[in-house]
Amino acid sequence: MATILIVDDDAAMREGLAETLGDLGHRAIEAPDGDVALAIAARERLDAVLLDLRIPRMDGLEILRQLRSRPDRAPPVAILTAYASAANTIEAMRLGAFDHLTKPIGRDDLISLVSRMLRSRTAALPPTAPEGNDEVLVGSSDAMRAVQKMIGLVTDSDATVLIHR
Amino acid sequence: MPRSIIGWFVVCWSAFVLASVVVGVLLLSLYRQTTTEQVRRASAAVAHGCDAIAGRYQFLVAGTNSPPSDLRAPEVVRGLTGAVQIALRDLPGVEGGIWQTEQGSLAYAFPTYEGTGEKTDLPSAEEPQIRDAAEASALDGVPVDRRRETQSQVLLLHACPLTGPIPHLAAWTMARVITSGGRSYVEAMAGLGVLLLVVLGSAAWLGRLLLGWTRRVRRLEAALAAGTGELPRLDATGQRDLDRIIDAINRAGGRLADARREAEALARQVAESQRLATLGRVVAGVAHEIRNPIAAMRLKAENAIAAGHDIPRKDQALRTIIDQIGRLEGLLRNLLSSVQRAKPILTPVEDVIDFLNERVDLFREQAAAHGLAFKVEGRSIDAAFDSARIGQAIDNLVLNAIQNTPPGGSITISAERSADRLVLSVADMGQGVPEDVRAQLFEPFVTARPDGTGLGLAVVREIAEAHGGTARAIHRPDGTTFIIELPWRPS
Numbered sequence: 001m002a003t004i005l006i007v008d009d010d011a012a013m014r015e016g017l018a019e020t021l022g023d024l025g026h027r028a029i030e031a032p033d034g035d036v037a038l039a040i041a042a043r044e045r046l047d048a049v050l051l052d053l054r055i056p057r058m059d060g061l062e063i064l065r066q067l068r069s070r071p072d073r074a075p076p077v078a079i080l081t082a083y084a085s086a087a088n089t090i091e092a093m094r095l096g097a098f099d100h101l102t103k104p105i106g107r108d109d110l111i112s113l114v115s116r117m118l119r120s121r122t123a124a125l126p127p128t129a130p131e132g133n134d135e136v137l138v139g140s141s142d143a144m145r146a147v148q149k150m151i152g153l154v155t156d157s158d159a160t161v162l163i164h165r
Numbered sequence: 166m167p168r169s170i171i172g173w174f175v176v177c178w179s180a181f182v183l184a185s186v187v188v189g190v191l192l193l194s195l196y197r198q199t200t201t202e203q204v205r206r207a208s209a210a211v212a213h214g215c216d217a218i219a220g221r222y223q224f225l226v227a228g229t230n231s232p233p234s235d236l237r238a239p240e241v242v243r244g245l246t247g248a249v250q251i252a253l254r255d256l257p258g259v260e261g262g263i264w265q266t267e268q269g270s271l272a273y274a275f276p277t278y279e280g281t282g283e284k285t286d287l288p289s290a291e292e293p294q295i296r297d298a299a300e301a302s303a304l305d306g307v308p309v310d311r312r313r314e315t316q317s318q319v320l321l322l323h324a325c326p327l328t329g330p331i332p333h334l335a336a337w338t339m340a341r342v343i344t345s346g347g348r349s350y351v352e353a354m355a356g357l358g359v360l361l362l363v364v365l366g367s368a369a370w371l372g373r374l375l376l377g378w379t380r381r382v383r384r385l386e387a388a389l390a391a392g393t394g395e396l397p398r399l400d401a402t403g404q405r406d407l408d409r410i411i412d413a414i415n416r417a418g419g420r421l422a423d424a425r426r427e428a429e430a431l432a433r434q435v436a437e438s439q440r441l442a443t444l445g446r447v448v449a450g451v452a453h454e455i456r457n458p459i460a461a462m463r464l465k466a467e468n469a470i471a472a473g474h475d476i477p478r479k480d481q482a483l484r485t486i487i488d489q490i491g492r493l494e495g496l497l498r499n500l501l502s503s504v505q506r507a508k509p510i511l512t513p514v515e516d517v518i519d520f521l522n523e524r525v526d527l528f529r530e531q532a533a534a535h536g537l538a539f540k541v542e543g544r545s546i547d548a549a550f551d552s553a554r555i556g557q558a559i560d561n562l563v564l565n566a567i568q569n570t571p572p573g574g575s576i577t578i579s580a581e582r583s584a585d586r587l588v589l590s591v592a593d594m595g596q597g598v599p600e601d602v603r604a605q606l607f608e609p610f611v612t613a614r615p616d617g618t619g620l621g622l623a624v625v626r627e628i629a630e631a632h633g634g635t636a637r638a639i640h641r642p643d644g645t646t647f648i649i650e651l652p653w654r655p656s
Contacts (some may be wrong), residue, residue, distance in 0.1 A: 104462075104463040106464075
């Protein structure tokens with residue numbers, strides 16, 4: 001049994017996620033905003049976090065940054081957002097998000113996501129570089145989203161990346 | 166100083182006419198002087214001729230004491246005529262003779278006569294004058310001058326007494342000065358004629374020029390006045406100076422039209438990109454607001470299916486789905502009312518303050534839960550507006566203020582009338598609107614709150630504008646005041 005934190009301001013969404021996680025036999029903790037989420041994160045030992053980007057008072061990316069501030073003991077964090085842009089996808093991946101998914105997320109996708117997260121507790125890059133520049137990448141297809149995620153993952157390394165299709 | 170080119174032309178032409186008149190007057194006086202001089206010279210010549218005849222006569226009769234018996238004897242006549250002939254030989258235009266009171270003309274000669282042959286007979290037209298002068302001179306023993314002026318000539322007649330053996334004898338000489346038809350007359354008249362022609366010709370030519378110029382300028386003026394907005398394309402007038410200006414105007418007009426077309430294209434591009442940006446924000450907002458309920462419904466439905474025969478769980482899933490459908494419907498209703506302009510239904514409101522209090526009462530409980538207090542300010546005002554929709558707008562603003570004001574703060578709602586405007590305002594004590602959101606604050610889906618739909622203020626603006634009013638925000642250091650300004654109508 002794993003402990004998974006759900007951060008989302010939408011009660012129905014939280015409940016649906018919690019229900020699915022309960023079905024899988026995990027313990028779900030719900031947080032409606034960033035303050036509650038960080039308080040819980042400080043107190044509990046979390047195995048994974050499902051984080052909405054647009055939540056009251058504190059931006060989802062800011063919560064992600066704080067959750068990932070100590071990468072050695074940080075849980076994997078998956079971003080669930082209703083509106084994915086290239087900028088927030090790359091930024092989330094750069095900050096060490098485990099994955100970046102667009103709502104509506106299906107039950108099977110969620111189950112697969114959670115199992116992947118629990119399997120790779122340690123995989124994630126620490127944030128080291130300052131803010132990237134705001135160049136615009138256009139595209140919202142699955143293939144393009146995969147590219148954007150990859151860019152986010154490698155953006156702080158010195159590797160030269162060829163984007164090829 | 167004339168201000169138009171026509172004025173200058175008239176001034177120049179007047180100066181030209183003045184000069185012509187002066188030249189004409191000079192020409193005439195010169196001609197008169199010439200005539201006078203000719204007359205003076207001619208009278209000197211006739212006097213001299215007469216003296217010369219007298220001299221010749223004295224020479225002829227020297228030593229003779231008695232008159233010849235027959236004065237008309239051929240040798241006498243020949244002698245006298247010869248004397249006259251010799252005396253007048255060198256005096257051009259002077260004719261003369263010798264006259265005896267009783268016998269009449271004894272001799273006549275005109276040695277410088279310009280006609281063919283020799284002129285030997287006395288000019289009969291002048292005979293009375295000759296007789297008169299000669300007899301007067303012979304009688305009085307002094308020279309006599311007679312002068313007769315006609316239209317075309319001046320006749321100068323001179324008679325001088327001849328003393329000698331023949332009694333009552335006088336010599337006479339005569340010359341004519343032609344005053345019209347003579348060389349100086351023709352010259353003067355030709356000069357005056359040319360002058361007159363030039364004056365009249367130049368007047369006609371100048372008049373035609375000025376008329377043409379005025380007509381062209383007027384046509385240009387009309388063409389320029391007729392153009393709406395853009396500079397009209399002007400036709401050439403055929404006048405080189407004007408055409409140069411017209412070319413310049415046409416070129417400037419072309420450049421202006423190009424610049425305008427460019428500016429319009431740019432403005433269209435900017436408007437289009439602004440429209441796309443707004444649309445982009447709206448669509449992103451719609452996507453966000455719709456995907457959240459859809460995501461919840463999908464998970465609940467899939468969970469319910471996965472639950473198998475757990476009926477309560479299926480029921481609960483259905484209830485959640487129904488809730489979310491209601492949420493979506495509400496979202497769409499708000500979205501539509503933020504862009505659909507319905508004509509407001511005016512209802513009389515006796516006291517706007519009472520109206521505001523009624524709206525605020527709906528939120529007292531909610532405000533108390535947040536630790537907030539309401540203040541409603543303003544004097545009693547009567548007005549007419551769509552109370553249902555203005556009520557909705559006030560509700561949105563009050564709700565907005567409750568969500569933005571930290572606990573312990575207060576929200577001030579006020580109404581006042583200034584001349585023909587009714588101003589309703591809701592002031593919160595929140596953190597203010599972030600700079601990056603201010604410009605689009607009243608657009609749909611623009612919100613500083615992640616939990617807001619961004620439709621509240623869009624609906625407020627739509628209601629205010631439907632009333633012919635405006636909605637705006639004043640950013641104070643200690644919060645934000647939202648103002649709905651409506652045209653005031655009596656209740």
